[in-house]
Amino acid sequence: MAIAISQEAFDAMVRENMEDLGMDPDEALADAVEALTLQGADLSGIIKRVPGEAAAAEVSPVVRVLDELKASHSASSGSEQDLDGLVSLLDELRGLCSSGEGSENAAIAVRNGVVEALVALCASARVQQERLLATALKTLSSVLRDVASTEKFRQSEGPKIVMDLLKGGSENSDLLDAGFSVVAAGSAGNEVVKESFMDLKVDELILRVMKDKSKTNVQSLYDAIRVLLTPDDNRVVASQVYGYSRRFAEIGVAEVLVNALREQVAPSSLPSACAALKSIAVNDEICRSISESGGIDVLLQCIDEAGEQKNKVIARSCCSLLSKLAASDANKSAIIQRGGFDRFLKLTSRFSEDPAIVQEVLLKLEY
Secondary structure: OOEOOOHHHHHHHHHHHHHOOOOOHHHHHHHHHHHHHHOOEOOOOOOOOOOOOOOHHHHOHHHHHHHHHHHHHHHOOOOHHHHHHHHHHHHHHHHHHHOOOHHHHHHHHHHOOHHHHHHHHHHHOOOOOHHHHHHHHHHHHHHOOOHHHHHHHHHOOHHHHHHHHHHHOOOOHHHHHHHHHHHHHHHOOOHHHHHHHHHOOHHHHHHHHHOOHHHOOOHHHHHHHHHHOOOOOOOOOOOOHHHHHHHHHHHOHHHHHHHHHHHOOOOOOHHHHHHHHHHHOOOHHHHHHHHHOOHHHHHHHHHHHHHHHOOHHHHHHHHHHHHHHOOOHHHHHHHHHOOHHHHHHHHHHHOOOOOHHHHHHHHHHHO
8 A cells, every 4th residue: 555645744855855965956856756656655646846946836737726716716706707717717727637647637636625625616606507516526527536536525525515416407417417427436436435425315316317318418427327336446345336236226227228228328328328237237137127128129229230330339338238138048038039149240240350349248148
């Protein structure tokens, strides 16, 4: 496990190298980085600077923008001009955390309080300020990248605040997309955050949103389902996500997902929808219920269309889901009865350069 180190401790080490060992500034900085790296220290988010030569805001643009954002939020009167200024700063911050140096910038921002600042902004904004909230949520999702950041999100009551916003802004697709992006990012690799969202009945909210046909192309909603139902926290021996998958199935999310695949999902969202449904299909009963809802017919149709359009991504997603459903003997028979073998062979010929697309499902059908 990496050793935690503060910015202050790093700066002190550089200073000691200069004052006690007589190193020049550049040498002192390089030596501190090398020594701490060898010791296993976590230097992510540490601003590598020579103390006294420049303030953090001068060295790191992300610190400068974050400081401006905090000050602007504190001084905001809620006027249109103030809101425009906040949105502009949020866009700039998100850009910095999504650029080529985005990972390091996000880590620096997290060390300097970006998660707490963004959660506080979301908590204080009115639901009617949809543009501000959507931008803040998008920025928040861009900095939630590891357990350190998602724990700050949890400790700031982020899950409850985001859920309140999603419930209040369920008519705005942009706000929903941004909000569910935070659900996905905040839950990734963090079992406790998943539990928080489930305690807040995120499954019921997802079902309600999905029943509105105009909202079925909110792709982050499907990503949120997949992440919530993925056991990806290596700190936990026994994950609860299997039970969460059953809850999603019991309230009807699997059936609504099948209907979405049949009628409304845009091609760009279809792989995410397949991954979401696959994460729910955790036992024989659920797999059979998906088939009974028409899931196999829908997927075979999608596979035919993906083959005709030479769309590898959709073909791979549908085959992966069918492979999961074929774990049920009843479904295996249903796939074969519906001409599944012939369709897979046809798909294989279309993607002869990449036979792995259908290999997984063919192996399932053979046994």
